[in-house]
Amino acid sequence: MRKHNLGAGPGVLPESALQKSAAAALDFNNLGMSILEISHRSKDFEAVLENTTTLVKELLGVPDNYSILFLQGGASTQFAMVPMNLLHTKVAYIDTGVWANKAIKEAKLFGDVNVIASSKDQNYSYIPKDYSIPTDCDYLHITSNNTIYGTQFQEFPNSPIPLICDMSSDIFSRPVDVSKFDLIYAGAQKNMGPAGVTLVVIKNDILKEVQRTVPTMMRYATHIEGGSMYNTPPVFSIYVCMATLEWLKSIGGVAAIDKINQQKADLFYNEVDNNPLFTGTCAKEDRSRMNACFLLKNPDLDEEFMKQVKAAGIIGIKGHRSVGGFRASMYNAAPLESVKALTDLMKDFALKTA
Ligand SMILES: *Cc1c(COP(=O)(O)O)cnc(C)c1O
Numbered sequence: 001m002r003k004h005n006l007g008a009g010p011g012v013l014p015e016s017a018l019q020k021s022a023a024a025a026l027d028f029n030n031l032g033m034s035i036l037e038i039s040h041r042s043k044d045f046e047a048v049l050e051n052t053t054t055l056v057k058e059l060l061g062v063p064d065n066y067s068i069l070f071l072q073g074g075a076s077t078q079f080a081m082v083p084m085n086l087l088h089t090k091v092a093y094i095d096t097g098v099w100a101n102k103a104i105k106e107a108k109l110f111g112d113v114n115v116i117a118s119s120k121d122q123n124y125s126y127i128p129k130d131y132s133i134p135t136d137c138d139y140l141h142i143t144s145n146n147t148i149y150g151t152q153f154q155e156f157p158n159s160p161i162p163l164i165c166d167m168s169s170d171i172f173s174r175p176v177d178v179s180k181f182d183l184i185y186a187g188a189q190k191n192m193g194p195a196g197v198t199l200v201v202i203k204n205d206i207l208k209e210v211q212r213t214v215p216t217m218m219r220y221a222t223h224i225e226g227g228s229m230y231n232t233p234p235v236f237s238i239y240v241c242m243a244t245l246e247w248l249k250s251i252g253g254v255a256a257i258d259k260i261n262q263q264k265a266d267l268f269y270n271e272v273d274n275n276p277l278f279t280g281t282c283a284k285e286d287r288s289r290m291n292a293c294f295l296l297k298n299p300d301l302d303e304e305f306m307k308q309v310k311a312a313g314i315i316g317i318k319g320h321r322s323v324g325g326f327r328a329s330m331y332n333a334a335p336l337e338s339v340k341a342l343t344d345l346m347k348d349f350a351l352k353t354a
Helices: 015-026 043-060 074-086 098-107 220-225 235-250 253-274 299-311 336-353
Strands: 066-071 090-095 112-118 140-143 163-166 183-187 198-203 278-280 291-296 326-329
Touching: 015 235, 043 066, 043 198, 043 235, 043 253, 066 074, 066 220, 074 098, 074 163, 074 183, 074 198, 090 098, 098 112, 098 140, 098 163, 198 220, 235 253, 253 278, 253 291, 253 336, 291 299, 299 336
Parallel strands: 090 112, 090 140, 140 163, 163 183
Antiparallel strands: 066 198, 183 198, 278 291, 291 326
16 A cells, blocks of 8 residues: 655655556567667657657646756756856845755855845745845746745745746646746656656746856756757656656646645645644745645654654655654645545544643
8 A cells, every 4th residue: 555655855656657657667668678778869758758848838838938958967956057057247046945045055156146035034934025126136046835944935026037946846736927937947856756857947038148168068058959868868757757747637737736735735734723732833824835844832742643643654744854843745646635644643643642
């Protein structure tokens, strides 16, 4: 039996995608070869890449003047690639936690970084709202969902300068107006597939040549021109993404998953707010629908709670070391039943502990 996987990442994948991928790993398209063994220049893989690109465009509603790239090195490589390619003199960042900070650290290697807002003063438990966006910066960078702290931008800033977003942990979880962004990137392993591939959605005309020398593999232009095939792409990771996005399409796409994600989040946060033993850690209006951080009011009960969580087949809810407590990650492929297994347990735990 499958566990109730509420881990923060790599996250749970749809069972249909796992089955399809397992079959392709043994014999792909009746070729007598595994997908792991075929040329990335073969017609069969070209079709996979094309299908995956089409699914991304369809499901996200990507306008025609954007390119879809499948790169390697994780979102963490994008922290550097973004400023390397797009920072001319000065850029603006919003600091909403660990990942935003890592992005800021890399940008500082290439120029002036103006951190225009931060929620560090309250351990990143909210999304900053009062700030003005300087028009003399090359771009504004935000992190749409803060995986570790459990906050999420409910509305995106109207930016007068190019807007760049790390959507690693909430891409495909809700409708997004892609035309508001000049570049979106996401490591696949939270919500769209396995580790090993990073999605980049980039507006084609954002690329004004920078003065600095950028290594070939680190240039967006290389990958746009090469159609993500300048070098060997992560063939199998892309295949699993395709199978995952096919599942998403089959259940009704982003509009449908948006409703399901809301149901899961409502179920969970209602329990946290009404259960006398637990409390949430974030400002209610900024709560993430993907990663819910919560605490036992009495930490002496932590150990017993975790024991029961484990016995119930629930996996991955220990909080990140920088926040403590617990975190339930409710990514697209996490079924409502898994969230319900956790809320049932919390109810039961309160009854027994009273
Ligand atoms: C997981 C995560 C990352 C790091 O992704 P890697 O692919 O491991 O580099 C970056 N940003 C956010 C928001 C994340 O959730």
